[in-house]
Amino acid sequence: MSHEQQILPILYEMAMSIGGEVSLKPLLVKTLQRLLYHTSFPAGLVFLDMPPDTGAATVEARLEAVIGDFELGGSVGHTLTLPATLLRGGPELREDPALLASLSGQGSAYSMFLRLPIDRHGVILLLAPRLPQTELPLTRIFQPVMANLAKAILLCRHYDAYTAGLVSERDVAWESLRKVNRALKTLSSGNEALVRASEEATLLQEMCRVVVEVGGYHVAWVGYAQNDEKKSVQPMAQYGIEADYLGKLRFSWADDEFGRGPTGTAIRSGELQVISDAYTAPSFTPWRAAAIESGCASILALPLMDSEGHAFGALTIDTAEANAFHEEEVRLLRELANDLSYGIVNLRSRAERRRNAEQLHKGLEDTIQAISATVEMRDPSTSGHQRRVAQLAGAIATELGLTPDRVHGIRLAGMVHDVGKIGVPAEILSKPARLSPIEMRLVREHAAMGYNILKDVKFAWPVAEIAHQHHERMDGSGYPQGLKGEAICLEARIVAVADVVESMASHRPYRPAMGMESVVQEITVNRGVLYDAQVVDVCLRLLDQGFKFE
Secondary structure, X not given: OOHHHHHHHHHHHHHHHHHOOOOHHHHHHHHHHHXXXXXXXXXXXXXXXXXXXXXXXXEEEEEEEEEOOHHHHOOOOOEEEEEHHHHOOOOEEEEXXXXXXXXXXXXXXXXXXXXXXXXXXXXXXXXXXXOOOOOOOHHHHOHHHHHHHHHHHHHHHHHHHHHOOOOOOHHHHHHHHHHHHHHHHHHHHHHHHHHHOOOHHHHHHHHHHHHHHHOOOOEEEEEEEOOOXXXXXXXXEEEOOOOOOHXXXXXXXXXXXXXXXXXXXXXXXXXOEEEOOOOOOHHHHHHHHHHHHHOOOEEEEEEEEOOOOOEEEEEEEEEOOOOOOOHHHHHHHHHHHHHHHHHHHHHHHHHHHHHHHHHXXXXXXXXXXXXXXXXXXXXXXXXXXXXXXXXHHXXXXXXXXXXXXXXXXXXXXXXXXXXXXXXXXXXHHOOOOOOOHHHHHHHHOHHHHHHHHHOOOOOOOOHHHHHHHOOOOOOOOOOOOOOOHHHXXXXXXXXXXXXXXXXXXXXXXXXXXXXXXXHHHHHHHOEOOOEOHHHHHHHHHHHHOOOOOO
16 A cells, blocks of 8 residues: 555544544544554653743643653643753654653653644654654654644634633624634545545535535535636536526636626635625626525635646635625635645646556557567468467466456567567578577577567566566576576566467467367476466466467
């Protein structure tokens, strides 16, 4: 499994854990629990309310939470004075027993720490006696988590203050908290959609659904800027309204009456736009009747930016109430739009790489077909030999359980395994009598010649080595290198058996085709001697099941 395949589920799971808490203490404890689980560190601490950095050698910080160390747990709620080199700085994985000895309790039992700063709030320290076994990039993987944690700490402190009755105008405060919380939930669920997305259109539709169903907003839609004469904006996805509703309206990103609304202005300027009251805003006149009909009173348009900082579209979010968007809510939704932009750009890049790879593979396969045809034109008696060897070799590889990609490589190698015969005189290749020793030596040169022809071509598979080794034999009696056993690559051992079977079963200028009984006898008698035993067993099974060359 790749690092990306490991990291994305961890980030999603951490985001959902953080987004699910509304009070500070449970938030910190759950965050520590999940960090220890994913890193295999045995203990963790959270320090908050650190003073500004004045360059002092020590730092006074409040210990807010501890997991995994009973003695240090007794200091929770107290302010500790610790070395600045322990608490300050960026993400760091470090072995320093002397520095960790400054911790009270079991500090001397630890030699390794992972420091994860919480933006503007404090720091998390994970402690261990030795580095846990992991291939994850521990200093980088949790940076998005720490950014979300910083926001969650702020929200949880607001909530704790409200529940403690420390803030006046309680109802107003609760409403602000509700708006920010819905944006945070939307951001967390939006990140889930990004992790799962494999196609751009699906991502856009899912993001609009999340905004409406999870966030509780009235309408969400995504529009892309078009480079046509009217600089129109094409709706690409929507949720909360009829599918054809936006198609009846005109949107533009030009500097005209249809482009001065929030969506067009966001695309043109690259800055988010807020309409607090769509029923009275002068710039919203062209769409006012539609807004009243659909019940959209406040509108937020967030630009979608490409990797060069140019807006290519906008995410537009509507609510049913006027003056709906809270400042912190807008900031979180802007982050959602930034994440969506990244997801779109990433999917497009991935699709482009896939198209390029497909074109490259097709061009490569067309070239291989041409090479194969060229070889067989010089020796019409073997026409179709390489194609049939590729067919049987591919069937054997599949039956052996090799991956589809590896099977594909074996088929391609089978198509060109005799390419070196280009260097053998045609009169020798088509000679209707048995070859002399000198002529046989010339023919045997084709394996090395094939390798020299193919070795500089950047195949994704060991095609050149397969061509080089397909006449090697398990007991070392083959040519050109006299390789034995496992020194011969598996792909070449497969092609070797397929080559022998097809050659014996086909007519040659110097002899008629040999019956299948003789073919079976040859590979059976020499199973484990000349030919790989497992490959022979699979080949015999295929022949017994009625395999036929096409």
